[in-house]
Amino acid sequence: MTTEQTAISIAHLDVGYSTKKIISNLNLSIxxxxxxxxxxxxxxxxxxxxxxxxxxxxxxxxxIHIAGDIDVLKSSSKEIARRLALLPQITQSPEGITVKxxxxxxxxxxxxxxxxxKDDDHRQIELAMRQAGITELADNYIDQLSGGQLQRVWxxxxxxxxxxxxxxDEPTTYLDISHQYELLNLLEELNLAGKTIVIVMHxxxxxxxxxxxxxxxxxxxxxxxxxxxxxxxxxxxxDVFNFEAIVINDPEANTPxxxxxxRKNSKSRAA
Amino acid sequence: xxxxxxxxxxxxxxxLLLFSxxxxxxxxxxxxxxxxxxxxxxxxxxxxxxxxxxxLPRLLISGLVGAALAISGLLIQGVIRNPLASPDVLGVxxxxxxxxxxxAVFWPDAxxxxxxxxxxxxxxxxxxxxxxxxxxxxxxxxxxALVGIALAATFGAAIDYLLTxxxxxxxxxxxxxxxxxxxxxxxxxxLIAPWLAVLMPLALLLAYRLDLLGxxxxxxxxxxxxxxxxxxxxxxxxxxxxxxxxSVCGSIGFVGLVSPHLVRSxxxxxxxxxxxxxxxxxxxxxxxxxxxxxxLMPPIELPAGILTAFIGAPxxxxxxxxxxxW
Numbered sequence: 001m002t003t004e005q006t007a008i009s010i011a012h013l014d015v016g017y018s019t020k021k022i023i024s025n026l027n028l029s030i031x032x033x034x035x036x037x038x039x040x041x042x043x044x045x046x047x048x049x050x051x052x053x054x055x056x057x058x059x060x061x062x063x064i065h066i067a068g069d070i071d072v073l074k075s076s077s078k079e080i081a082r083r084l085a086l087l088p089q090i091t092q093s094p095e096g097i098t099v100k101x102x103x104x105x106x107x108x109x110x111x112x113x114x115x116x117x118k119d120d121d122h123r124q125i126e127l128a129m130r131q132a133g134i135t136e137l138a139d140n141y142i143d144q145l146s147g148g149q150l151q152r153v154w155x156x157x158x159x160x161x162x163x164x165x166x167x168x169d170e171p172t173t174y175l176d177i178s179h180q181y182e183l184l185n186l187l188e189e190l191n192l193a194g195k196t197i198v199i200v201m202h203x204x205x206x207x208x209x210x211x212x213x214x215x216x217x218x219x220x221x222x223x224x225x226x227x228x229x230x231x232x233x234x235x236x237x238x239d240v241f242n243f244e245a246i247v248i249n250d251p252e253a254n255t256p257x258x259x260x261x262x263r264k265n266s267k268s269r270a271a
Numbered sequence: 272x273x274x275x276x277x278x279x280x281x282x283x284x285x286x287l288l289l290f291s292x293x294x295x296x297x298x299x300x301x302x303x304x305x306x307x308x309x310x311x312x313x314x315x316x317x318x319x320x321x322x323x324x325x326x327l328p329r330l331l332i333s334g335l336v337g338a339a340l341a342i343s344g345l346l347i348q349g350v351i352r353n354p355l356a357s358p359d360v361l362g363v364x365x366x367x368x369x370x371x372x373x374x375a376v377f378w379p380d381a382x383x384x385x386x387x388x389x390x391x392x393x394x395x396x397x398x399x400x401x402x403x404x405x406x407x408x409x410x411x412x413x414x415x416a417l418v419g420i421a422l423a424a425t426f427g428a429a430i431d432y433l434l435t436x437x438x439x440x441x442x443x444x445x446x447x448x449x450x451x452x453x454x455x456x457x458x459x460x461x462l463i464a465p466w467l468a469v470l471m472p473l474a475l476l477l478a479y480r481l482d483l484l485g486x487x488x489x490x491x492x493x494x495x496x497x498x499x500x501x502x503x504x505x506x507x508x509x510x511x512x513x514x515x516x517x518s519v520c521g522s523i524g525f526v527g528l529v530s531p532h533l534v535r536s537x538x539x540x541x542x543x544x545x546x547x548x549x550x551x552x553x554x555x556x557x558x559x560x561x562x563x564x565x566x567l568m569p570p571i572e573l574p575a576g577i578l579t580a581f582i583g584a585p586x587x588x589x590x591x592x593x594x595x596x597w
Contacts, residue, residue, distance in 0.1 A: 051489075054489075054492070054493050055492055055493070056488075056489055056492055076495075077492070077495040077496065077497055079495075080495070081493060081494050082495075086489065086490070088487065088490060088493075090489075091486075091487065091490065092485070092486055092487035092490070093486070094485045094539075094540045095540075096539050097539060097540055105482070105483060105486060105494065106494070108479075108483055108494040108495060108496070109494060109495040111479070113476055113479060114479050114543060115479035115482065157490075
């Protein structure tokens with residue numbers, strides 16, 4: 001065995017409906033303290049896997065453990081919510097509340113019935129807003145924020161949850177390109193500060209650049225796991241994504257990146 | 272528009288007291304505000320009999336019915352995240368009414384204590400039917416509300432049929448159906464007060480979890496909320512309150528729709544504040560509706576439900592027009 005610790009371990013997982021299995025007999029361990037990206041073509045089950053880990057979907061069989069021996073499916077919801085935070089793909093912000101109020105909801109797993117914040121909760125909220133770089137926005141109303149700012153606020157919310165593990169479902173989908181990189185850089189900083197991060201990603205080159213480990217999925221199964229250098233190959237892109245591409249070294253980050261192959265009569269060739 | 276919660280509450284309570292005073296004072300025998308106080312304080316006062324035996328219970332019942340309907344609407348709008356929902360729009364109150372009318376037609380001698388359980392059974396059956404028929408429309412608020420409206424119309428037709436074929440004391444039934452607090456006395460108070468006394472604190476206990484539910488099912492779940500259980504519990508509380516209100520004075524429409532909207536626009540999202548504020552607003556609406564129903568064209572007394580519909584129905588149309596996520 002390696003000395004690396006496991007953050008999430010999944011055994012014999014089945015997820016799906018009676019008629020259609022989306023994931024069947026999946027086994028996986030996700031390393032602690034790393035950024036792990038789940039990639040794969042649409043419908044491969046990567047979001048389903050993330051949703052199952054975060055208890056949004058109930059598997060028909062199998063077990064999920066975090067931090068060694070805590071059973072995600074059998075422990076109390078609050079207990080798990082103190083160890084595992086999720087940023088869903090589509091977030092829903094109530095109208096007319098301030099940034100700080102929204103971030104404070106991240107403390108829910110630590111609060112009583114009435115949601116009264118104590119001193120420690122206020123400290124955690126301030127810290128989360130500072131880490132996400134939104135301290136100046138604290139008193140702004142949610143409705144006034146740009147898409148990039150709003151996504152940072154949601155990151156602050158899951159940071160306020162004070163968990164070791166962050167799960168994010170395509171967090172960059174609705175952001176423009178500069179905000180995508182801003183967000184990914186933020187996640188990298190959080191990872192350096194000790195968080196285990198699992199992201200479902202759509203952009204393969206971003207996945208290669210930011211992830212320590214790629215989990216490649218196809219038709220509900222894991223095809224390969226490894227560092228981008230190990231698993232991100234032209235053959236994999238063809239087999240899994242049905243994508244004809246060359247893989248070169250990203251000159252900026254020194255990680256693999258893909259470039260689509262041109263067609264014979266395409267404009268770029270003619271020029 | 273955001274207002275200091277303290278100011279909102281002070282204003283609401285002031286309006287409630289104002290209308291309460293007017294409500295007790297108005298009628299065939301006018302009682303000046305000062306005399307109302309006198310009548311409430313001492314039994315020697317000349318108006319003591321009218322106030323304590325007729326007007327005070329009627330006021331209390333109007334207020335409690337309004338509060339129950341308003342809280343019911345707030346809870347329903349919160350858990351199915353549908354701004355167009357309320358117990359009357361979704362057919363819950365018509366279902367409860369149908370059950371009570373059925374009881375009255377087929378068992379005319381049934382004691383009045385059978386009315387609340389009948390209303391509850393009707394309300395819950397209507398909700399179960401709605402949730403079954405519209406189970407794929409939960410995320411489409413307008414379509415969901417439309418199924419509810421259709422159900423309400425069906426129950427309404429069934430009520431009309433029963434009353435036409437079995438012309439019992441049609442006047443009393445009509446009065447009750449359109450939501451009247453006419454002739455309500457102390458005997459009717461136990462039909463509604465205990466429900467509120469138990470369910471209002473329960474709703475307050477659920478308040479923070481309802482706030483979290485406003486962040487979406489996914490976020491609420493990942494913050495440790497048992498979403499399905501919470502939703503079921505809130506729906507049970509909401510329907511019980513609406514059915515209890517129906518068992519006292521028929522269906523008073525639109526209170527459950529309008530009150531939560533009004534209060535949300537002033538206070539925002541925190542259910543711990545919204546619940547009491549909505550309850551007071553609902554009480555004000557029904558008390559003032561009953562007041563104007565009595566004083567607009569004396570000696571005729573209109574049912575309060577007709578007046579709330581006059582305000583509520585146009586507001587519902589306004590919401591529908593403004594609503595974009597069809």
